[in-house]
């Protein structure tokens with residue numbers, strides 16, 4: 001998609017802007033070396049990028065900078081390397097980016113140092129240089145000022161377009177901004193604008209659907225959602241801590257004992273505020289998480305000892321579908337079951353289809369939820385897919401992301 005077309009869709013979806021920070025539009029990039037933090041943390045298999053969504057999401061900013069005569073220096077992390085590990089090098093990413101841009105991308109073999117400096121000095125207007133994996137250097141995660149300064153010394157302007165990493169106070173996200181004029185890229189802007197706009201003025205009914213494995217990851221957002229949604233549907237592994245809080249026995253299902261009280265408080269808050277908090281009435285149980293395991297549907301009041309709930313059941317699906325159908329705005333994060341295994345995937349597939357068919361404005365965040373959408377070929381039917389799981393949840397909790405805070409204010 002061209003930048004112009006993409007921007008039109010952006011403003012059509014949003015109406016107005018919420019991000020109160022300067023963006024690439026507010027600085028003169030022509031002839032400048034522009035250091036851009038992107039989130040190219042993509043899945044690889046045998047040195048091939050198996051899902052290039054995150055690279056494609058950064059293209060509007062990269063193409064804008066190229067077309068406006070900047071020298072574009074890109075940096076990203078990939079995976080969780082321990083020091084320098086060849087399998088975490090960014091060469092396959094550079095190749096994929098070059099294919100998408102239809103132009104050469106120069107890939108450096110280190111992140112900072114003489115080789116990189118030389119490569120940066122040689123750049124011509126419109127050139128693209130990709131630095132090596134930021135996490136090869138310990139200074140990245142530690143937000144080490146020395147490392148941030150070395151990165152900053154490569155450029156004249158800093159752009160953060162790595163929404164998916166902006167909840168982390170790392171050197172390339174926060175530190176670099178201390179040394180260079182720091183502005184937002186288009187992806188960061190679009191993510192923040194879209195996610196904050198649903199908090200401010202959602203079309204109602206506004207329904208949130210939360211699942212996934214851990215209550216502890218999501219209890220913060222549950223609490224904030226109880227201030228803004230009309231209904232909250234809970235599924236996935238985290239529903240069992242809620243069910244336990246209601247007095248049900250959950251067998252071997254995922255349970256976070258130390259979060260039972262928080263779940264109880266959430267249930268009480270929903271009652272006080274008259275918000276419909278839905279929990280499953282039936283679940284698919286099995287003795288182990290495997291494609292061959294014997295599985296059966298049981299009511300949540302009769303989960304047998306030694307069995308674990310691995311998906312929501314058919315009655316629950318039908319109730320949840322009804323709520324989703326009546327919604328005008330939907331936010332979904334977290335699969336309803338172990339969707340990676342077919343016999344536990346039906347709940348997630350049905351809920352994803354219901355969202356796709358609802359006609360509501362739909363927003364989906366979370367790595368596994370997006371993987372589920374892809375598996376069921378429903379991505380195209382969602383209004384907005386956030387590239388950041390943790391970052392989107394923190395924003396929806398009402399927190400300010402460190403990577404946003406570090407940017408220059410719009411005056």
Ligand code: ADP
Pocket residue numbers: 211212213214217235236237238254309310311333334335336337338339340365366367368369370389
């Ligand atoms: P997201 O990445 O979308 O934020 P999470 O990472 O929180 O989602 O959770 C996704 C994981 O939760 C999936 O790998 C899925 O298999 C797992 N999961 C969902 N339901 C259950 C369950 N009932 N028991 C165990 N694991 C579950």
Ligand code: MG
Pocket residue numbers: 366367368389
């Ligand atoms: Mg996940």
